[in-house]
Amino acid sequence: RDEHVTLSHGSGGKATHNLIEGIFAPAFANTVLDRMEDAATITIGEQRLAFTTDSYVVNPLFFAGGDIGKLAVHGTINDLSMAGADPLYLSVGIILEEGFSMEQLKRIVDSMARAAHEAGVLIVTGDTKVVQRNKADGIFINTAGVGVVRATANVGQTQVQPGDRVLLSGAIGDHGVAIMMAREELDIETDVESDSAPLHTLVAALLDSIGTSLHCLKDPTRGGVATALNEIALGAEVSIALDEQSIPVHEGVRGACEILGLDPLTIANEGKLLAIVAPEVEQEALKVLRSHPLGREAMVIGTVQAEPAGMVFLRTDIGGTRVLDMLVGDPLPRIC
Amino acid sequence: RDEHVTLSHGSGGKATHNLIEGIFAPAFANTVLDRMEDAATITIGEQRLAFTTDSYVVNPLFFAGGDIGKLAVHGTINDLSMAGADPLYLSVGIILEEGFSMEQLKRIVDSMARAAHEAGVLIVTGDTKVVQRNKADGIFINTAGVGVVRATANVGQTQVQPGDRVLLSGAIGDHGVAIMMAREELDIETDVESDSAPLHTLVAALLDSIGTSLHCLKDPTRGGVATALNEIALGAEVSIALDEQSIPVHEGVRGACEILGLDPLTIANEGKLLAIVAPEVEQEALKVLRSHPLGREAMVIGTVQAEPAGMVFLRTDIGGTRVLDMLVGDPLPRIC
Ligand SMILES: Nc1ncnc2c1ncn2[C@@H]1O[C@H](COP(=O)(O)OP(=O)(O)OP(=O)(O)O)[C@@H](O)[C@H]1O
Ligand SMILES: Nc1ncnc2c1ncn2[C@@H]1O[C@H](COP(=O)(O)OP(=O)(O)OP(=O)(O)O)[C@@H](O)[C@H]1O
Ligand SMILES: [Mg+2]
Ligand SMILES: [Mg+2]
Ligand SMILES: [Mg+2]
Ligand SMILES: [Mg+2]
Ligand SMILES: [Mg+2]
Ligand SMILES: [Mg+2]
Numbered sequence: 001r002d003e004h005v006t007l008s009h010g011s012g013g014k015a016t017h018n019l020i021e022g023i024f025a026p027a028f029a030n031t032v033l034d035r036m037e038d039a040a041t042i043t044i045g046e047q048r049l050a051f052t053t054d055s056y057v058v059n060p061l062f063f064a065g066g067d068i069g070k071l072a073v074h075g076t077i078n079d080l081s082m083a084g085a086d087p088l089y090l091s092v093g094i095i096l097e098e099g100f101s102m103e104q105l106k107r108i109v110d111s112m113a114r115a116a117h118e119a120g121v122l123i124v125t126g127d128t129k130v131v132q133r134n135k136a137d138g139i140f141i142n143t144a145g146v147g148v149v150r151a152t153a154n155v156g157q158t159q160v161q162p163g164d165r166v167l168l169s170g171a172i173g174d175h176g177v178a179i180m181m182a183r184e185e186l187d188i189e190t191d192v193e194s195d196s197a198p199l200h201t202l203v204a205a206l207l208d209s210i211g212t213s214l215h216c217l218k219d220p221t222r223g224g225v226a227t228a229l230n231e232i233a234l235g236a237e238v239s240i241a242l243d244e245q246s247i248p249v250h251e252g253v254r255g256a257c258e259i260l261g262l263d264p265l266t267i268a269n270e271g272k273l274l275a276i277v278a279p280e281v282e283q284e285a286l287k288v289l290r291s292h293p294l295g296r297e298a299m300v301i302g303t304v305q306a307e308p309a310g311m312v313f314l315r316t317d318i319g320g321t322r323v324l325d326m327l328v329g330d331p332l333p334r335i336c
Numbered sequence: 337r338d339e340h341v342t343l344s345h346g347s348g349g350k351a352t353h354n355l356i357e358g359i360f361a362p363a364f365a366n367t368v369l370d371r372m373e374d375a376a377t378i379t380i381g382e383q384r385l386a387f388t389t390d391s392y393v394v395n396p397l398f399f400a401g402g403d404i405g406k407l408a409v410h411g412t413i414n415d416l417s418m419a420g421a422d423p424l425y426l427s428v429g430i431i432l433e434e435g436f437s438m439e440q441l442k443r444i445v446d447s448m449a450r451a452a453h454e455a456g457v458l459i460v461t462g463d464t465k466v467v468q469r470n471k472a473d474g475i476f477i478n479t480a481g482v483g484v485v486r487a488t489a490n491v492g493q494t495q496v497q498p499g500d501r502v503l504l505s506g507a508i509g510d511h512g513v514a515i516m517m518a519r520e521e522l523d524i525e526t527d528v529e530s531d532s533a534p535l536h537t538l539v540a541a542l543l544d545s546i547g548t549s550l551h552c553l554k555d556p557t558r559g560g561v562a563t564a565l566n567e568i569a570l571g572a573e574v575s576i577a578l579d580e581q582s583i584p585v586h587e588g589v590r591g592a593c594e595i596l597g598l599d600p601l602t603i604a605n606e607g608k609l610l611a612i613v614a615p616e617v618e619q620e621a622l623k624v625l626r627s628h629p630l631g632r633e634a635m636v637i638g639t640v641q642a643e644p645a646g647m648v649f650l651r652t653d654i655g656g657t658r659v660l661d662m663l664v665g666d667p668l669p670r671i672c
Pocket of ligand 2: 092093094124125126127128348352356360361364369371372373374375389390411415557558
């Protein structure tokens with residue numbers, strides 16, 4: 001085991017997974033945390049609630065299509081949505097570096113307020129800390145969120161069955177590439193914007209239409225679609241077979257990835273979801289996704305199989321099949 | 337208004353108050369946040385829930401009586417308790433600096449797990465990010481928490497009435513002085529230990545005994561008792577008169593404060609509460625506090641008055657009266 005934390009431990013990929021499984025999960029173990037879902041599902045009285053948290057350390061703070069504040073609101077809304085919940089309330093914990101610009105802080109706070117307002121969630125509690133110069137990087141934001149699991153929802157990795165279909169709500173890699181492009185060191189021209197968006201109404205539409213035939217949801221953030229599907233394959237003890245040709249990638253993302261030697265399947269998204277559904281509702285689910293502004297480019301990208309459990313395979317464009325692993329290393333640290 | 341963030345904005349005192357009132361509160365405004373209580377009280381279905389968050393950036397990470405992990409669990413339990421809630425579930429968001437020692441991480445995580453277990457709360461969801469060297473300071477921890485407001489609780493700044501009594505559950509300043517002592521630069525010998533402790537059972541005992549005669553609770557963390565009572569005086573639009581002689585301060589804290597020119601009333605605590613109660617239950621409340629291991633040194637320290645609203649006065653040991661302000665500046669940055 002590593003003696004020191006490396007950037008890979010923050011990639012959201014294999015090293016993060018190993019750190020969580022090696023240190024956090026055993027120490028905190030309980031039946032809720034052990035499910036390792038995007039949001040915890042807790043029952044209080046008669047209410048099924050979802051509860052989740054994410055910290056945001058994205059660099060730079062402002063980029064095409066968004067900023068750290070918008071991301072911090074959308075990201076937590078999305079993890080609640082992945083539990084089939086309507087997001088209701090957010091907390092915001094802000095860590096500031098001494099010397100940070102008040103004007104930038106105000107822009108970020110206004111962006112959070114706008115994102116919350118547009119999504120219909122309330123920021124009801126917060127905290128503000130300051131550390132000395134060079135002990136942080138401008139601003140870090142944590143959001144936690146509470147939502148109510150929708151009555152018709154019964155999603156989770158344990159619901160995934162062999163034969164299920166894997167749907168993706170749209171093109172991948174936009175967020176990660178937008179962040180790369182915003183980093184000064186790069187000098188590539190693209191029109192790629194972050195896809196940062198709140199996914200709760202898309203999930204509500206799916207649940208209204210296919211109910212418990214919606215088996216599992218996951219937003220492919222850090223580590224991208226490759227990592228998200230590997231986590232599901234491991235958690236659900238199934239195999240997933242993907243068809244590369246069906247996976248939508250915008251031209252600008254494809255170009256940037258080729259230049260940089262990156263795989264769009266491992267790049268972060270902030271407004272996309274993976275939905276695993278019963279085979280008989282595949283076309284219905286696809287129709288619902290495509291009827292929503294955030295799902296217009298949705299595709300069926302693969303199938304769940306019984307064996308070999310815990311593995312993801314990709315039928316490539318040129319006709320071969322390869323193992324699709326979790327993200328290894330961290331080519332793009334601090335993507336969110 | 338300041339153009340840049342200063343360490344004072346993180347003191348928990350006047351500058352923090354102004355930053356929150358100037359930037360966060362107006363942007364996020366809603367009827368829940370506007371109450372500016374230690375925890376938000378939200379109603380979901382029939383359930384009255386409490387929801388709160390704090391980030392921890394304490395330096396050093398380990399000190400007499402505790403560490404950042406224990407603090408992060410107790411602090412959020414305590415803010416939930418200040419809403420009259422039984423704490424149930426915590427989230428944990430961890431930001432690590434590249435190169436941080438895995439052995440220290442493990443110690444901190446084990447300390448969090450122990451504190452959560454001892455308090456009967458579950459850590460059900462989390463997040464882990466890593467930033468480059470010199471972009472953080474080892475580890476920052478955010479915890480958010482959800483609890484159920486106890487049936488007999490009706491606490492809040494709006495409940496505070498002229499004539500009410502102010503009780504303090506024990507001696508002040510232990511946490512802040514323990515942190516100071518743990519900083520290498522100081523060379524004073526004391527036996528002061530952080531008072532870090534979970535206050536929910538103390539609150540439960542109070543509520544079981546005096547119910548709605550318990551009007552308001554606040555844990556005097558950053559900014560100490562002076563800041564906490566000023567916040568209540570402002571929020572409740574009352575005046576508070578304190579009797580300095582009645583305020584317990586341990587010998588080691590008094591000595592360290594004298595040497596360093598600090599006022600124990602502005603120093604942080606992590607296991608103390610202020611309770612504002614109806615005058616007729618003063619002695620009953622005091623008895624309940626003193627019967628609990630965490631309230632043995634409890635005292636009645638003051639009285640609520642109608643005028644002048646928003647101000648706190650201190651009758652000093654030598655017989656005079658002075659205005660007791662919120663903490664100004666930040667003599668001890670990163671106390672929690
Ligand atoms: N420090 C931690 N302690 C406890 N559980 C954790 C911790 N970090 C992550 N987890 C848990 O591990 C799982 C994966 O977390 P992760 O942060 O990768 O998910 P995510 O929020 O959906 O992804 P992202 O952070 O990229 O948006 C979740 O179930 C989460 O609750
Ligand atoms: N960034 C923020 N956005 C919104 N509200 C905030 C923010 N920071 C603090 N608040 C609110 O301001 C009030 C005071 O916050 P503060 O953090 O000082 O309270 P506390 O947690 O009880 O004290 P401490 O942080 O010292 O333990 C609370 O009602 C809190 O919800
Ligand atoms: Mg997620
Ligand atoms: Mg997330
Ligand atoms: Mg706080
Ligand atoms: Mg508090
Ligand atoms: Mg607090
Ligand atoms: Mg996360």
